[in-house]
Amino acid sequence: MRRTAPLRRSALAAALIAGPLALCATPAAAVTGPAATGTTFAYTAQLDIGGNTHGCSGVLVAADWLLTAASCFADNPAASLAVPVGKPALKTTATIGRADLTTTEGAVREVVELVPRTDRDVVLARLNRPVTNVAPVALATTAPTAGEQLSFAGYGRTKDEWAPLNLHTGTLSVDSAATTTATVTGKDGAAACAGDAGGPVVRVVGGTHQLAALSSRSYQGGCFGIDTAETRTGGITARVDDLGSWVTAKTDAARVTDFNCDGVEDIAIADPKGTVGGNAGAGLVRIVYGGGKGTAEISQALAWVSGSAEANDAFGEAIDTVDYDENGCTDLVVGTPGEDLGTATDGGMVDILHGAPGGLGTGTVKVTHFQQGEGAGSIAASSSESGDRMGHALAAGETAAGEPYVVIGVPGESLGTMTKAGMAFYLRGKINASVHQDKTDVPGTAETNDGFGTSVAADANHIAIGAPNEDISGDAASGNLAVFSHTLHADGHPKPLFGLDQDLDTVSGGSEAGDEFGKSLSLTEYRPAGAAAATDSILAIGSPGEDLPVGDSPNPDAGRVILFRVTAAGAGSQLAELKQGTAEDDVSGSAEPGDRMGETVTAINTAPRSVSTTATMKLAVGVPGEAVGSLAKAGAVHTFSLLGTPGANDRWLEAGDGDGIPGTPGAGQAVGSSIHFTGTSLYVGMPNGPSTYGALHALPLSNVTAGGTVAAVTTYQPGTGGLPAAGSRFGYAAR
Structure with missing residues (x-):
């Protein structure tokens, strides 16, 4: 059973309504109104903060973003609503679109980033993956008005349950609106209870819900565990109707690199020719943490980084970033194409260096290592050979469904007797697949010196792999490329969509020797x-x-x-x-x-x-x-x-x-x-x-x-x- 901790901000409360108001921030389950049915409030989220330490409610406003109350994450809401930007201090799990918590409807996600307001009890909370089966609610664009009836929902206590298993709803009447808040009174005995903080307060127009505010504080009259002498059902909501541009700016922005998950942009800068321990060309990457949090040097001389610094390893010749473990901290993907592996000169390898609140390499899991002949899947089934140059090119990101992926170019890979024909590896979750021009339906024909995998690119929708040394109609190094989907082919590799070269009618120009198309x-x-x-x-x-x-x-x-x-x-x-x-x-x-x-x-x-x-x-x-x-x-x-x-x-x-x-x-x-x-x-x-x-x-x-x-x-x-x-x-x- 979760503990209840009514939290007070009596100075502010006294200025708004006579008597202190308890913050709605505790367990998980419901306003004192009736249980919700159907999917009317499906955008409502239950937040479990700190593994049952306390609970709140929230609202899905974009596929991978919630709005909720800052007080849910503040160290001492009675004293301050200040919340640090970045990863929550306590692990926070969000269940969205599940009115009955005993079912499997909706989705369960982890909150990995907080972006608080400084002027009200509101915070944006980013989820580790988008929610694709629940529609977000749109924000209202006009303020609540006195006498207006608003609907609200939450997963806090009810009249007779400490931690119910259903979302509950109720009706509020607006008493008055201030710049950032609105005072309200529950209708028909409904009141926001502990655990409802951050829950939606909506205006219904023509059957469409518009998010006008979030539950913030309440007298909690009639809520389980509250003195029966307390009968007031009023409270304070945090307005969000004026936050549309702020929400859009945050939720629509391209993701920044953030290795220490503090919400401030960091940067990784490679020097693959750098000398490490007297070894020229061993390579290194320098990290500059944003917000004046210092710098770091990452190289194979560090005990937690795979391999050892050797001459001409070229650690960092290719780099990219992705939150591979989905913990809210950016991970750095590093190619070391000059790495010698046994007798395989320049066999190459790739490492994912994991971010953590203390920076790269400070978490429990520090590195995920990939080299041919080790691990699992197609990478394990392959073997390192001289000149493979695994990690020569890299692309990393998330699919439209939010799944992290990495594409690794291996342009020097031999296919049978065809030296340097080239290939690439595709990693996503448990998928570890190779792709080359001898794979089913992949455009082009594998030939010596094609260099397939010299260049790779990918976004949330598609993948492209270049073979700039491909011979087209007798023109050496004219070049071509293949485009793929993240969906898998029946044979297990990314599904090929089409190939491109300059002899196609769909491409301007014509193939000529040395064009290096792609x-x-x-x-x-x-x-x-x-x-x-x-x-x-x-x-x-x-x-x-x-x-x-x-x-x-x-x-x-x-x-x-x-x-x-x-x-x-x-x-x-x-x-x-x-x-x-x-x-x-x-x-x-x-x-x-x-x-x-x-x-x-x-x-x-x-x-x-x-x-x-x-x-x-x-x-x-x-x-x-x-x-x-x-x-x-x-x-x-x-x-x-x-x-x-x-x-x-x-x-x-x-x-x-x-x-x-x-x-x-x-x-x-x-x-x-x-x-x-x-x-x-x-x-x-x-x-x-x-x-x-x-x-x-x-x-x-x-x-x-x-x-x-x-x-x-x-x-x-x-x-x-x-x-x-x-x-x-x-x-x-x-x-």
């Missing part, structure tokens, strides 16, 4: 107008070896990028071709020999739950071979919208041009060789100088948007900000 890939979710969700994707495909004739100049290796839409049904169609063209057209820059536009690409949807627009769908393209004046390979970054006319939505970025990349251009800097979008910034790595050890610049999104205002840039550089003055290619990759 050398770089990036996928992001796309929600077209009229669609209920972002079930489509936009795929950016880099072809840096493409020759682009302009006038009499053949411009070998000028490079280009193709944008493809992938529908929920699995069909693909080209959206645009991006190339620099001539100095007279409306796209910035002009095609020149060796530009290698498309060597890198990174795409992001900054508002994945909203209808996609030119402002929210962003692409950055690396042009590392760009000459700036007489400075060969100084490099540049070219940004676009994934939608709309390319020239109307592009921006050109060079070192020192005023948009945020500091310094001056220099020969061989290869700006654009390292780029990555987050929901807040474009990371531009400068591993080739001008600074001795390399650097990384975080450019605000306004800096990289056509017509956007230039804002201050954050620079990460060894020797500053707590980062040791050491390194070789700092900024090679960042997440």
Whole structure:
């Protein structure tokens, strides 16, 4: 049986209603009204905080977000409603859409992140996975008014039960409304009880529920365990009708990297050529924790990291992030493609380094290790061979259902006698599958030196795997790629949807030797107008070896990028071709020999739950071979919208041009060789100088948007900000 702890904030209560009000925060089960039936209040959640320490109620307002009372998570609600941003201090389980707790209806999730308001008894609570079988409730847009009748629900006590097994409902009459609260009185003896804090208070309009407030405090007249002399059924609710923009901003934002789950963005910066313990090229990753919480160096010299630091291991050559264990702390996926495994030189391996409140590697589970011939599934069934380079490319994220996944490129894998034909591994839950061009229905044919898995990309809907060295119609290294669904084929690997190469009628241009079509890939979710969700994707495909004739100049290796839409049904169609063209057209820059536009690409949807627009769908393209004046390979970054006319939505970025990349251009800097979008910034790595050890610049999104205002840039550089003055290619990759 759960303990009851009536909590009082008498100073505030006295200012609102004569006499103290007990906070509605204890067990799990119900207002003193009748038990709910059907699915009318299915969006209501029961919260078990701290394993029966106490309970509250909540409301599903987005697929993976609840609104509930901050008092449920405050250390001492009687003194303060302050709640730290980030992972709850106590494990919190939410049961949503289960009016009868003895059934299996709805869904059970863990609360992994809190985002509190500072002006009222309200907190947003993120779930570890979306709830797909319960519809969220929409927020009201007008304040409660005196005399208005509102419905409310909760899992707190009833008149005669301490911890009922049913959701209960009742009716409230609004007495008055203030800026952030409304005082109410229960009708027909209904009252909010301990355990109902955070439960919905709704306005019903034409049968549709609109969330107007949350239960906050009550006299609890008639509630089980309350003095029978207390007959008042009034209370205070926390208004939410004015919080629509705040809720949308939080629930619709792209997820940030947060290794220590404190709600503040962190960053991992790779230096795969870094020296560790005297071993040149062993590789390392530096972590900068947001909010001034320090830095860390992660390498194979640490006891909890797999392997040992050896020359040319290239730890961190590829990195990505995902909350693989779904505990609310971001995990870092690290490829070490140069790792020697027994006699297999450059066999390669991958590790998932787990986040925790103390930072990476401080939790009970510190690392999950993958290498061929060990573990389970297809990875265990395979074997490490020289030149496999497992971990050369990585992609990680969550499916539309919220399931974490990792895609691992192994471009040097031999298939029978076909050396370096390449393959990839797909990991999701208990799924551990290999995919290559000899698998059933996978486009293309496995051949020597194809390099399938050289590039990989994935989003919530789809997966893309590139083979830039593929021979197309006799043109060596013309390149191709295959697109897959997260749904599995009958044979157990991701279901192939279609392949792409430049000899197809659906792709502009034609296959030519050395095009390297698919050398770089990036996928992001796309929600077209009229669609209920972002079930489509936009795929950016880099072809840096493409020759682009302009006038009499053949411009070998000028490079280009193709944008493809992938529908929920699995069909693909080209959206645009991006190339620099001539100095007279409306796209910035002009095609020149060796530009290698498309060597890198990174795409992001900054508002994945909203209808996609030119402002929210962003692409950055690396042009590392760009000459700036007489400075060969100084490099540049070219940004676009994934939608709309390319020239109307592009921006050109060079070192020192005023948009945020500091310094001056220099020969061989290869700006654009390292780029990555987050929901807040474009990371531009400068591993080739001008600074001795390399650097990384975080450019605000306004800096990289056509017509956007230039804002201050954050620079990460060894020797500053707590980062040791050491390194070789700092900024090679960042997440």
